[in-house]
Amino acid sequence: MKVRFLKSTVDDFPPPDRPEVVFVGRSNVGKSSLINLVAGSGVARVSKSPGRTRMINYFLLDDRIFLVDVPGYGFARVPKEEQERWKRMMERYFRERKENIKMVFLLIDASVGVQSLDRQMLEWLQFIGVPFTVVLTKTDRASQKELSRTLKQVREYVGEGAIVLSSAKEGRGKKEILSRILS
Numbered sequence: 001m002k003v004r005f006l007k008s009t010v011d012d013f014p015p016p017d018r019p020e021v022v023f024v025g026r027s028n029v030g031k032s033s034l035i036n037l038v039a040g041s042g043v044a045r046v047s048k049s050p051g052r053t054r055m056i057n058y059f060l061l062d063d064r065i066f067l068v069d070v071p072g073y074g075f076a077r078v079p080k081e082e083q084e085r086w087k088r089m090m091e092r093y094f095r096e097r098k099e100n101i102k103m104v105f106l107l108i109d110a111s112v113g114v115q116s117l118d119r120q121m122l123e124w125l126q127f128i129g130v131p132f133t134v135v136l137t138k139t140d141r142a143s144q145k146e147l148s149r150t151l152k153q154v155r156e157y158v159g160e161g162a163i164v165l166s167s168a169k170e171g172r173g174k175k176e177i178l179s180r181i182l183s
């Protein structure tokens with residue numbers, strides 16, 4: 001299992017000669033940590049200041065699958081123009097790469113639960129019709145009550161088979177996510 005960084009871009013995507021999987025979610029939800037967990041290395045930068053990663057980051061898994069880390073949404077201090085820029089970038093990305101995207105992992109913090117921007121994202125993913133899996137992150141710090149509530153919220157959108165529990169801290173969910181990427 002080898003992951004290497006390929007490029008950061010806004011709209012200059014690599015030739016669609018390999019299937020791609022993409023990780024989306026709120027800023028700070030644990031996307032980079034999850035990519036690192038799957039990669040088994042510190043290839044994706046784990047940010048202490050949320051909202052900093054503004055580009056679409058392409059990684060290559062074993063030279064045969066693109067792993068894509070897109071900028072997170074919902075960072076409170078982002079000005080309106082920046083939100084619009086994000087929206088345009090994401091719409092273009094999904095429009096151009098839709099055929100090439102084999103799986104979207106939508107990350108939701110297990111203790112925070114489904115927020116309104118997550119609902120918008122869930123509905124949008126359903127609307128454009130790409131396959132997706134919901135990953136509940138940071139389960140190590142979610143109480144049983146929080147986890148049950150989040151699971152209940154997510155089940156309004158997807159079946160049990162499309163939900164994975166993960167903790168980058170404890171290594172939870174690594175095998176499950178990896179096998180979904182590879183299949």
Ligand SMILES: Nc1nc2c(ncn2[C@@H]2O[C@H](COP(=O)(O)OP(=O)(O)O)[C@@H](O)[C@H]2O)c(=O)[nH]1
Pocket residue numbers: 025026027028029030031032033034045046047048050051072137138139140141166167168169170
């Ligand atoms: N407790 C705990 N903290 C995590 C976990 N995953 C990420 N974090 C922390 O959450 C913060 C944001 O993580 P990051 O991967 O940069 O999130 P991103 O903004 O979605 O890429 C960092 O301080 C991480 O150390 C996890 O599984 N458990």
Ligand SMILES: [Mg+2]
Pocket residue numbers: 031032033045046047053
């Ligand atoms: Mg990140």
